Structures are given as C-alpha cells and as structure tokens.
Amino acid sequence: MNPILDFIINQIFGQGAIFISLIALVGLILQKKDVSEIVRGTFMTAIGYFVLTQGSSMIQGAVVDVGNAFSALMNSPAPGDSVDIGGQYGTQIGLVMLIGFIINVIVARFTKFKTIFLTGHMLYWFPYVFVAAGVDAGLKGATLIIFAGLFTAVYMIVAPNLMYPLVKKVTGDDSFSVAHPTTPLSLVGAWIAKVTGDPKKSTEDIKFPKALNFCREVSIICSIVILLTYIVMAVLLGGNADAVLFQGTKPFVYFFSKTMTFGAGVTVLLLGVRMLIAEIVPAFMGFSEKLVPGAIPALDCPTLFPYGPNANVLGFLCSLAGSIVAILLLNGTGLFASVVVPLAFTCFFEAGTAAIVANAYGGVRGCAIASFVNGILMVLLVGFGSHFFMNTINNWMLVFGGNDFSLWGIIAGALARLIA
C-alpha cells in the first residue's frame, strides 16, 4: 500500500482516539467556540478515550478472577476477553455512533417519531455492544460498520419511542422521553405492576428509613457486591482458593485490593466516558435542535428519579434480591456460557427506573413484585447473552448487562452469526 495512504488509514484512523476527537473538533468548530476551547476540548476527548480504556481494563482485571473461580468450580475452560473492543475498534465505534445519530435525526425530521437520542454515555455504549456482537460473530470491515450502524440507529429510534408513554404516565409531562437500556425492564415492570398492584398506594407515601440512603452510592454498593462474590467463591473453592485466586497473596489483602480496584475502575471509567462525550453531545444536540423542529429529547434515566426516590431504592433492593435468587438457582445449571455475578449497577439504574415506572402503574406492591421479576430477568439476559460475547466483552457485560445491552446484543449476535 502507498505509505501515505497507509499512514492515513491504518495509523490515523486505526487510532480510535483520533477519530473520536475529530468528531469533537468538528462539533466545537460548528458551535463557534474560541480557539482555546477548541484545542482543549479536542485534546480532552482524546485523553478521555485512553482514560476510558484504562478504567475498562481495571474493571475487567478486578472481575476476571470471578470467572476463573467459576470455571475451576465447574471444570469448564476459563473465559477471557480475547478481543479488546474499546481499544482496537475505536474508529469503528466512532463511525457507528455517527451513522446511528444521523439516521436518528433524519427519521425524526421526516416521520412522526420525533425523539432524538441524547444520553451521552449510551451513544458510546450501544455502538460498543453492537460492534462487539459483530466481531464476536466474525464480521469485518464495512459489513461490521454497516451492521452495527443500522442496529444502533434502529435502537436509538425504537427505545425512546417505547419509553415515551411510560415517561408520560410517570411525569404527566410529554415534553421528553428516556433513552436508556432500562426499556425492556420498564415495559415488563409497567405490565406486571398494572396486573398485580394498586397505583393508589404509592411508594412515595411510605416513610423510608434514612439508613437506606447509602444505597444511592452506586460505586460503594457495587464494590460490596464484588467483595461478597469473591468471598463466596473463595469459600466454595475451599482448599483450591489459593491456587485459583490468592496465588500466595494474603486473603484479606487480596479481597481488599480486588474490591477497591473495582471501585477505582468504575470511577476511572466514568471519568473517561465523561471526557469522551463532553464535547460530542453538545454538538449533536445543537445540530438536532437546528434541523428537527418539534424534536423530543430522549434523556438519561435519572431524569425520572425525582418522581419516585422511594420506588428507586425499593426497586434496587427487590431486583437485587431477585437476581441473587436467580443466580443461586441457575449458575450451576450449565445454561449459561459464563458465571453471572449480582448485577448491582443494573439493579440501581435500569431496574431502579423500571421501579419508578412500576410504581406509577401499580404502587408499592406492583413496584416490589415487578422489581423482583426484573432481577430474575436481568440474570437470564446476561446468562444467555454470554453465549454471544464470550470472545469479546463478556466481562464488561457481567457488570453492566442485564438490560438492552444483553437483549439487543443477543438479537444482534444471533443475526450476525447468520450473515457472517
């Protein structure tokens, strides 16, 4: 290949950080920012990309031993994330993000589906999941980008439109929707709550003990869950624990460092995502405001949290209970390709949002029952999803899946295997 062409294609566009900061650069110029803002924003986006990659590998490093312990217990081969999607496919993710967003804007401009998908980190994670689903199935090159781009576009249009009536029911406001992988859990939650509960007995009428407030600190809760998972694994391994887990490290030091590394990884990951999208989303938003009259912004799920803070905590606790029960019953059955750990993140954000929706349809009882069922559903989604992500992002899914990432990932993975 021509060395200049090689430099452009393989070196410049082979670096995801460069492509994504180019998107930020164009966005900043279009927003007519001054020179110092443009330079700062462009560089911070590139740095954010590497911060994100580091955070992601810290999290995987902290959970990988759970997988190893499980394999040792089940006598099955240890899973591994053999392809680093975030690190190796950055340019593809950037392209897919652009394709998805442009199709979303065109559809909103010319059809009655007016939602614009604006949840920043989800604009990154859905392309990430669909690219992973394609890579896991063996897709390459243009096929991979078109496949993931179309899936992202369809998702960005379908999910907020499904959420729209639910958001209206919760808030009494039809000026916005929610763009978040809570969608299937919220739909199931609304339906179960309607059948089982009574909307007159709202969760917001009960007095919640203040001591439960710590449940809102997600990174702490998640670290505790990881700690307990490691302790359970160590107890189950018994005499083998040293060979599989500790490898000479003192157990206390081992548990402590794994748990805190996990918390640190989550913190770093969030910082990276924040830096990565900080300049891209405002550009996307300015762009869609100009082009789509009457656009309905589809936002992150915490926009619903003020409408049911009690439902949120109740939903978190009930769904965590549901997912622990499901894990205890199902992990040993061999139905899943990998271990499933309790999904604390998903319980808080996805099931927590679904709980607020459920409360609007079925009050306290509806909220509790729906959340427990959602907890089980989440485990099934991650478990069956593992068959489609074993070569790529399964460890990431163990922490963040159990929602649309898993559901749409399964659909995308199955389809990718048909066309690969």
Place this chain on the structure above:
Amino acid sequence: MGDDLRIQAVCGFGCGSSLFLRIKIDKVLKENGLTARTFCGDVGTAASTPCDVIFCSEEIAERLESRATVPVVRIKNFRDEAEVKEKVLEFYSTLKD
C-alpha cells in the same frame, strides 16, 4: 472572576443528566454575555473536584451539601430553562456583593 469561574454540573453518573444541565447552563451564560468554564461531575467525586459552584438536582444536593466546600445550587427540573436561568443569574448576583 470572569473566565476563571468554574461551574460543575453534577448527577449520579456524571455524564447523563448533568451533561444536559451543563448544556442548559452554557446556553443561559451565552444569552446573558457571561463566561465560565462548565463541566460535569458525578456525586462520588464532585465534592473533591475543584470548582466555584455546584449545580445539581434536589436529591443530589442533599448528599453533597454536607461535604461540598462551595455553594450548591438546587435545580428542580433540568429541562426547565426558565428555572436554570433564574438560578444561574441569582448565583451571579451573589458574586457581586
């Protein structure tokens, strides 16, 4: 103060609703000829991130106020531009005293 004022928009995750709030704040600043550096933070790290003021929701404010060393401004509805405008201008008027 001028360019040096740092406004932190905070939500639970630090990249969803806080980013939306940040964009609204930017808009208000621009319309009123004010300049500041705006950025997002999550509830876990917000209190230790250097800034001059924090904007966040009511429930986040409850968890931040005891730890934060800078003023915490509560926004009831992130999508309500009139409210964001009122609170931003109110904060700026306290600076002049």
